Amino acid sequence: MTDLRGKCTTSTVGEDDLETQYRLARSSAGVTFEPTRGRLRFTGKDVIPFLHRMLTNDIQRLAPGQGCYAALLAPNGRMISDMRVIRGAEAVFLDTPASTATELKAKLEQFLFREDVHVSDLTGAVALLGLHGPAAASFVARLTTIGQETLDALCEHGSAVAQFNGVPVQIVMSRITGAHGFDLCVDAGAGAALHGELLRLGCVCLSPQIFKVMRIEAGIPLFPDDMDNDTIPLEAGIEDRAISQTKGCYPGQEIVARVLHRGGGRLARKLVGIVIEGGSAPAAHALLQRDHNDIGRITSAAYSPGLGRIVALGYVRWESRAPGTEVEVHDEGEARHGVVAALPFLDAADPSEAS
The missing domain is CATH 3.30.1360.120 (Probable tRNA modification gtpase trme; domain 1)
Structure with a gap:
């Protein structure tokens, strides 16, 4: 039970x-x-074009029974929420963090004028x-x-x-x-x-x-643990799953395009994997240093029985993002050794890696 x-x-x-x-x-x-999951239900003949205009991914391509991962951004390119978009036979559903469902509904409804779109909060x-x-x-x-x-x-x-x-x-x-x-x-x-x-x-x-x-x-960041209202999707590494680079405009699209096409994808920080030696898993927001300089923070950490070590997600400065980079993890007055690792840590499709 x-x-x-x-x-x-x-x-x-x-x-x-x-x-x-x-x-x-x-x-x-x-x-x-x-x-803890939020859930919004959208009905009406204008739902697909409306969500396509508002969200980061290509909603128009979805047939009934298909879905995608997406986000709603503020004009400055920061995330309001991520979500899973599910197109059903008679409605479209957005699965969201419960903490963002009410705000997400209100934000989207602000952009409704004469469109035939009706939103219900099923959380x-x-x-x-x-x-x-x-x-x-x-x-x-x-x-x-x-x-x-x-x-x-x-x-x-x-x-x-x-x-x-x-x-x-x-x-x-x-x-x-x-x-x-x-x-x-x-x-x-x-x-x-x-x-x-x-x-x-x-x-x-x-x-x-x-x-x-x-x-x-699996290297999957969670909102709001690993992503929040200060996060640009590219920092969290979700662009391949959440962002269409071929669709038209959406809120925050100009910022995303500027980073990708003018900045060569370079950012101030990047979400990475970190393998940490010894002890228990550090708390969220534990400080990361390199050569005695602050370079970032842990967002999620846990001991992996499959890998026999502590694994974590966290943000580091761009120049410290490469796998193999050594870092210090400072938690509760203790400094421990860590190493930046490629994501995902484990290929769960291969059972031998978890044995």
């Missing part, structure tokens, strides 16, 4: 046995309950369960009316609708942990039952700590 705050109350693996959770998730499948009305690992498709197929072949054919952010005990489930392909996984969106009242059935079938309940480890290993 899962309570509505997302904490596992029963499971075949105890929450304290983090390494076992990790091994099972990387070899089979693990489930998270994510009540709190739906439950979002994430299923991650190589056996994820098998678990989803056993619990819902969808076939595994259909699941295997979904591209990242692609979606399909099935039934669980007569309740509609929107199934969205996700690679947030680096592996082929799925997010299951259901009515909030059905979330606990769906979660309980997944555990009964042998899916391991993932603690927030292990989900964080898997996300960091």
Whole structure:
């Protein structure tokens, strides 16, 4: 079972046995309950051109059942929020951090004039369960009316609708942990039952700590942990996933284009991976130094059972971004050695790397 705050109350693996959770998730499948996600629903005949005009990615190319990763930027090129865009048969959904859903809805509605666009905030009305690992498709197929072949054919952010005990489930392909996984969106009242059935079938309940480890290993920054309202998407390295360089204008596009085409992609700082020696994972915002000079901050860090070391994401000055660059991590009065590493840390598509 899962309570509505997302904490596992029963499971075949105890929450304290983090390494076992990790091994099972990387070899089979693990489930998270994510009540912290925001969700906006858009309807109306002008939704696609409106979102295409406002967001960083190419929304017009999406057919029903397809999706993409995108962001809404302020005029200065800084991020208001990232999001997953899901085009359904009759509506478009934006999955967002819960902390940005209200602001995102208000910002987008400011740009509505005579367009036929209607926005509903579904945050709190739906439950979002994430299923991650190589056996994820098998678990989803056993619990819902969808076939595994259909699941295997979904591209990242692609979606399909099935039934669980007569309740509609929107199934969205996700690679947030680096592996082929799925997010299951259901009515909030059905979330606990769906979660309980997944555990009964042998899916391991993932603690927030292990989900964080898997996300960091995959090199995926999270808003607002690793990106916030001071972040330009290029700094976070999400441009290949979130930004179309062939579409027309959108808020903040001039700043993005200036960096890419006039500045050669050079920025003041860049999000990188960092491998850290010894001790426990440093806190967020731990200081990074090189040759006694401040060069950046840690944003997320965790111990990786798969790699046997502490891995982190953090921002460093442009000239310190190269893999192999040695840094000092200062946390709670202690200085520890770290090395900048290429992302992702681990290819979750290759089970041997997590064994």
